[in-house]
Amino acid sequence: MHYILTILLLTTCIYAKTADFSIIIDEKFNNALVDVAEDYDRSISAVGFIKKYKDASSNSSAVYTNAFDYLSSLSSSSGSQMHLVKVDNSADIVLRRSIDLSKFNEATSLVKTPQNGYFIGGHTLEGSLVLLKLDSDANKIFVKEFGTPNHDKMSKLVSLRDGGILAVGSSTASSSQSYDIFKNGLGLNDIYVARFSKNGTMLWSKKYGSYEDDAGVDAVEADDGSIIVLGKINKDNRLGATLMRITEHGDKIWLHEQLEDRGITPHRIIKLRDSAFAISLSQKDEMNKEQIRVIKIDLQKNILQDKTIHTTYSSVLKDIREYSDGRIVGVGYVQDSYDTDGLAMLLDSKFSMLLQEHYGSRDYDSFNALDILHDSKIAVAGVHTNQDSQETNMWLLKLNQDLSISQLSYKSTDFYSMLSELFRDEIQRGELLIKEDLSINFSDERLYFQVGEYKLTDVQKSFLDRFGKKLFTFLYENKEKIATLEINGHTSSEWGESDFSNSYIKNERLSMNRSFATLSYMFKSQNDKRQKWLSEILKGSGLSFSKKIVVNDTEDKERSRRASFKVLLLND
Template structure:
């Protein structure tokens, strides 16, 4: 199995940074991250829970008749509490906050709000469901406890198109005659669903069930506003999956159940871009190992695909997300006879396995949730267990699309600020311009090329000597962050009376010559050590007139005849 040993570990005493985008937050007692989402500023937020307990040596002499009264008596600093972590692109933790409530409580799910805040869903250990709305700094806007008089549990909080959320979970069957148990179910548990507006007002709540034991697992909203609810069914010794389509008001449209001798466990449902739904299941094989099973279902409960992915070890996918090209990223866990690791898979639209990786140490590790980010990387939340420990820790990491571990992104903004200071005289003299993407353009009239020329003039050489000394000294000091230094040659669009093809190819050759003339001049003026380093990062290219300079929609031919530089950092 694949082990990742270089981890970013955070405790009260340790902050050890690595190049891998992998963060472990080690607190006392068991703690975990259960859901993750990308923020509008491209940072990553994850939610979970941490645990703190009251010191038994305290002088509290009060007595309590039951455990729940005792839990309610504890201050907000004690017990299991919802916890939110926010991380920037450099793997720096910019925010950590516990949503302190009176009762012990645990977070289950995270949904972004239009204001860049959060809905957080979970439940208390005394059996209530919890919905919190937070602002972008995780300050509490409101907190609501809801549910039935019975023991309730939340499984998922789902964001809806109107800005509201849907809470899905389970409720113990009622023995109270005020409840219509014949319509709501006679099993040990029923599916519980509640809908909230974007302001947090409960619009409705309903229970659904059968004579079996039913649990709400997840839900997905269809294009027409109806909702497909994923549930788990227990009937005697058999377990299975239920799919139920309800209207936006909670009225049942249809119900589909699949119960098999092998036993099926549902984990996740998402709506695809083609308006169908994918359901992640697991089922036991003949060796009693869990295997991954995926269903594709349409809105009329037709099964479009049903595929089992057989793996060497017992495997489960707990969360799935879709790329724009129809591929699927999925995370969960894989377990052999020695340990459990976090599992990540890449699948095509037909559920064929393209890639898989295992991440973890020598003990228990598991991935609970993922979010495909704007740049096609994957944010993953889960738990990690340190060697020889019995307590789980919060784990947040970022993976590339090829499922390799992403590297910590060096701050482009920081490099931009340093380069702005380095070249402040040249910028003030309008000799060059620096953009925030770390591209550098020469803007002085004497630094442009004449028509058809690529041989450097004395003014160009003089400027390049000064510019190159500053730039390369700075880049060499930061060489562990530098992936490439591009030197691109450019031309204007004219080339005598040639046709377009001849004009383009002639200009392409010219732009490459300009790039090479600049690159070779800078390269030859360095010592041997610097030359060897430059040979690893320099990249020269000719762009012909594809990036010509336009002024008021008219080509500025003089300024188009130029070279430009661009610094590429690792992770960008």
């Protein structure tokens, strides 16, 4: 496997990010991000957990008469806590909050609300299921603790069309059929499903299973409102997958078990654009290596496609999504004898592999979840282990469609600072001004045009040589972030005795000539490689006197006769 993650540790921060869109949040002990979603403001939110340890000094004076009492006192001293992270397009953390609950807990799933808030699902370490609704600033709206009298765990929250939420997980099997929600389960564990309204009211909760060991993994809502539940089963020491279709009220319509000698592990089910369903599984081959298997079924559990993707190393896709053109993107992990890396894979509509990439260091790294963003890039949440460390860290990154790591989107304020530093001497000499919108205007009177003139003077050419060398080199070094470089020509508003209409038209032509003279002179001074790149970003415009310089309600005609520049970034 190859390694293409470079980590730049920031000694003054608790997280590190690279020149690529890759953020590693390093907290004490083991931590992870388990789910991710795009926010309506185009930022990215991810949920996971961090480890918290209570101060043991408060009980230092306690006296215990036996070892069991002492161990009981320690049982609530350490554990996990749900943690939410939100980052902007520059990979800066804009919100980070641990969800303070009375019991230690772990998050397993994240769903966005129409108000740009969050539903977060998980479970306490004591065995209760938890559903939280947060506002856009991660303030708690409500917390629901629910489940059975037994030990329960949540696997996934599923967004429903009515704005409600479906919680899918597992519950230790009931010892009695007297429980109202009991549905045919006396095995080790059963599938547990609960439905909530958008306001957090539980509409129903039910258990499903066999006399074997069952657990809920995921679910998806069909077009008719019924629900397909994906589960796993351990029967006679064989691992398998279960598919169950239930009504919107939780009544079972059909159940299908998929058991094979080599064992199957289910990971995710999604609804496709053609209303069929794709299921991500993993299955061991004859060499005992996990291989990816993707199955497509219809609403009547007919298998439409069944594809095993053979890879050199053990590989698993823990989460999958469909692009608008039918391609499938998935993330998970790839493992050899030495380490585990995060895996990203792109499949065509027939589930044949198109691309795969591995990301990580020489220790344990894994991707847990993904979300396809509005621009078809991919947000990924997972875990990363620093070299020579035994503790996992939260990991959030963004991939392009070709599965390469996306570059950071710089803010205009970042570029403003860099341009201001680049032209610090020119600014101090009063030759130019740079604004935060990345516009550049000349302020030396020798750089203005004379009345009616557009041909460059020797002074203007000399300055443009120095200015262009700096500007074009800087922009070329940051070309992945540059959308356009505008070179605009301007005029003052007068034109002899002409009326307004003729004055504007004649000044428009003059301003275009000034733009062209400046653009062509600077362009011709570049080498072929630089010229080809500039041809893709340069935009020359004549603005007549629409942007004339006005000081104290009076036009400054001399300063209005100019050329100006403006940098537009790709994320503007």
